[in-house]
Amino acid sequence: RATVFRWLLEKVGFARAELVISSGAPLPPPVAMLWQTWGVNLCEAYGQTETGGALVTGQRGPYPRPGDVGTGAPNIEIEHPDATRALYRQGKLATGDVGEWTGARALKLVDRKKDILITAGGKNVSPSHVENRLRAxxxxxxxxxxxxxRKYLVALLEADGETLAEWARERGVVHTGYASLVAHPEVVGLIETEVKRANDELTRVEQVKAFRLLPRELDPELEGEPVTPTRKVKRRLMAERYGELVESMYAEDEEQRIAAEVADLQTED
Incomplete structure (x- = not known):
């Protein structure tokens, strides 16, 4: 594979790479499969600042308790004895993550424990998992x-301005900038199609039943933005900043529309 796609790998500087590691946010499976098809040995690494580097890259036993992510860390100290002791569980550093072991006994991170949401029906959902599908x-x-x-999930979405502007240009969609572009009915319809495509890859409880497009693009370099410089979304700040948009997706008429759609789907099933 590396021979067939060598010309492509040379263009991106990976022709001589023996190992490429992805870290930070979960790596979408289609992305990993594509690079591996091209002949790049791409894998994910997981670690924390407190551990001084990577912890696992598909760790082999002994394994932590299902659902918990931890690691033997007798030498980790954060210079606050009480805080350090609070982080340990049976001699292991409790990282605050939720994970699961795949069939290949490789660690798959699900989400931060504090970020797991519980719906009105008592179902645990990883918002990061759903967000990754949408960002695909x-x-x-x-x-x-x-x-x-709540009874169902909703999402605030930032459209990709450049890609969307090109799409609009090819179709003759007139706009004066990002705000007018995301308000255009054809654009809203396009994003609705993309959300439905993401929902097809999610379980019913994980599916996004309503969405709103942000009226402006996020600026990670601007202080106070609901996104970090590395473009990690701050959900709590996002909810505060755009609370009215979130609540509009739970309005009575919106709930009735969604309930009707769900009923139609159940009838089809």
Missing amino acids: SPYISEAAVFGEG
């Missing part, structure tokens, strides 16, 4: 999913 669309650059204590 070339037209969606960021996503923030909400649904704690």
Whole structure:
């Protein structure tokens, strides 16, 4: 494979790479499969600042308790004895993550424990998992999913301005900038199609039943933005900043529309 795609790997500087490691955010499986098809040995690494580097890259036993991510860390100290002791569980550093072991006994991170939301029906949902599916669309650059204590999940979406502008140009969609572009009915319809495509890869409880496009693009360099410089979404700040948009997706008429759609789907099943 590396021979067939060598010309491509040379263009991106990976022709001589023996190992490429992805870290930070979960790596979408289609992306990993594509690079591996091209002949790049791409894998994910997981670690924390407190551990001084990577912890696992598909760790082999002994394994932590299912659902918990921890690691033997007798030498880790954060210079606050009480705080350090609070982080340990049976001699292991409790990282605060939720994970699961795949059939290949490789660690798959699900989400941060504190970020797992529980719906009104008592179902645990990883918002990061849903957001990653939404961001797989070339037209969606960021996503923030909400649904704690609610009947269904909703999402605030930032459209990819450049990709969307090109799409609009090819179709003659007139606009004066990002705000007018995301308000255009054809664009809303496009994003709705992308959300439905993401929902097809999610379980019913994980599916996004309503969404709103942010009226402006996020600026990670701007202080106070609901996104970090590395473009990690701050859901709590996002909910505060755009609370009216979130609540509009739980309005009575919106709930009735969604309930009707769900009933139609159940009838089809």
